[in-house]
Amino acid sequence: MRAVVYRGPRDLVVADVDVRPLGPGDVRVAVDSAGVCGTDVRIFKGEHSGFANGTGRVPGHEVVGRVSEVGPGAAPPGLAVGDVVFVAPNIGCGVCAQCRRGNENLCPTTEAIGISLDGGFAQSVLVPARAVARGNLIPLGAVSSDAGVLIEPLACVLRGQDKVDVHEGDTVLVAGAGPVGLLHVALARTRGAALVICSEPSAVRREAAQRAGAAVVVDPTAADPYESVAAATGGLGADVVITAAPVHALQSAALHLAATGGRVLYFGGLPRSRPTVELDTNLIHYKELLVAGTTASTLDDCRRAAELVGGGRLELDWMVSDRYALEDFAAAVGRAQDPAALKVVVKPSLSRKAL
Ligand SMILES: NC(=O)c1ccc[n+]([C@@H]2O[C@H](COP(=O)([O-])OP(=O)(O)OC[C@H]3O[C@@H](n4cnc5c(N)ncnc54)[C@H](O)[C@@H]3O)[C@@H](O)[C@H]2O)c1
Ligand SMILES: [Zn+2]
Ligand SMILES: [Zn+2]
Known part of the structure; x- marks a missing residue:
């Protein structure tokens, strides 16, 4: 599949990467939209401590898509192929003092999709079983993908x-x-x-x-x-x-x-x-x-943000100002730094803009 891969400072390339096989409980989500945020700009510039030179990792932590495949064995409860989901990015260890209080954003060994694990600037993202089991895939129902990509930053704002x-x-x-x-x-x-x-x-x-x-x-x-x-x-x-x-x-x-x-x-x-x-x-x-x-968000913040958006209490679609194809990722990162833009999103289904 095609994905944006971090090779080093200002060296994010769109490349063919292997689609990894799913283990029991894993879920693959075909990405509809992934928001570009300031963190991604920092990753691009080589200023993010989680992205060392040559990691080859895929960024993108504001992800909305459709469940496209579930791992072998029993399907995760409440999820079926075709469901539209928001991917809550942070995965706490589940057992430390902060996780036990529900503050998995403060977990010293927290992992995050698009930061420490491959993320959503790709045709699909693998959500590991431990995240699926904790409820990181939040079904969205009728929420538009533009509003959906804003759930993650909204969860931070809500916190x-x-x-x-x-x-x-x-x-x-x-x-x-x-x-x-x-x-x-x-x-x-x-x-x-x-x-x-x-x-x-x-x-x-x-x-x-x-x-x-x-x-x-x-x-x-x-x-x-x-x-x-x-x-x-x-x-x-x-x-x-x-x-x-x-x-x-x-x-x-x-x-x-x-x-x-x-x-x-x-x-x-x-x-x-x-x-x-x-x-x-x-x-x-x-x-x-x-x-x-406050910093980042918890699963509970994400769930409540998704409810606010899903319940129609916040109209957010209009805040997305620009949509880019995966192949135009460099242009998307440039636009995300333009004060004349609002939210910039990447949509793998779009074809490259004619230059
Ligand atoms: N705490 C969290 O969980 C969390 C989550 C996401 C983002 N953030 C942070 O929130 C901040 C905003 O994020 P963003 O994506 O909207 O960034 P952004 O850079 O797109 O927006 C910042 C805005 O501030 C404006 N600005 C600059 N100087 C100003 C001043 N003196 N007074 C008023 N406005 C000024 C800029 O013109 C710009 O429009 C960033 O610092 C980001 O790191 C925090
Ligand atoms: Zn973000
Ligand atoms: Zn923890």
Whole structure:
């Protein structure tokens, strides 16, 4: 089959790879769509610690497809060939202290499809028996594949908003309106936030943030976000501030932008090469702020995200702006870094664009 293979920094090639035989309990999923996210861009650039030179691994961890084959022996309960499924990527060990609490995203030996195992930028992906047995294949029913690929990032966003308890009546500032920031805006509205403000330098993405439900959008390069937030909140600041961009200054500013008694979610990490910022911790102290972070998602987050999308509570299809053939993967990675794009997906069924 055709697949995107990582050979080294900026050396992701589309190649023929062997289709591995299935063992008992394994399931093969024919990929319909796989989302390109910032992690894939980092893998492409050779900046991901999980992808050493020459691994030959296939990335792609935001996957929707159809069950195309099940391993020998009894079929996994609740799954049949032809079913449309979302592939929850993280597979915890199941026995460590974090896994026992349901935090398999924090498992020290967690594996992930598209990170430590071959992923979805391929015609098919092999989901190992241990993941199938834990329920990592989530049946989707009538959900479109465009909305389906957003379930994985939505699961991360849901985990983040749970952590800072975004709830009815909150004023929420989302800083950054990439695919992740847009999901934060949409989810905050669904959770009953009274006012969502979004700051974002890209005009296309500010417009998208309005469509996602932001009543106020701010260009941080043209106006002082602090003044804009003060104007929109009667000088109080935002009950919840979410950083959805890997920007140092934003992390320091977040504490200023939060209201007294507010909650701050550091959702976007910083580059490993420069992970520190200066924070005025007196703001945390005197304003009694709650400062939190989350990383990735659990199976439960994925299930709940799939329910939100499947139940029609969130309309996400429009957030997919570009679809590429597997053979055009390099162009897809380029487009995913363009602030004029929203979510970029790869669809193995598409044929290469005529150049
Ligand atoms: N915690 C998690 O589980 C999790 C999961 C997925 C992604 N992330 C992180 O979330 C962040 C956003 O992801 P994405 O895919 O949307 O990235 P992205 O790069 O597509 O979007 C970031 C956006 O922030 C904007 N931006 C830049 N500087 C800004 C500023 N000063 N103020 C406001 N906006 C600014 C950019 O124009 C861009 O549109 C990334 O840092 C990513 O690593 C975290
Ligand atoms: Zn991702
Ligand atoms: Zn574990």
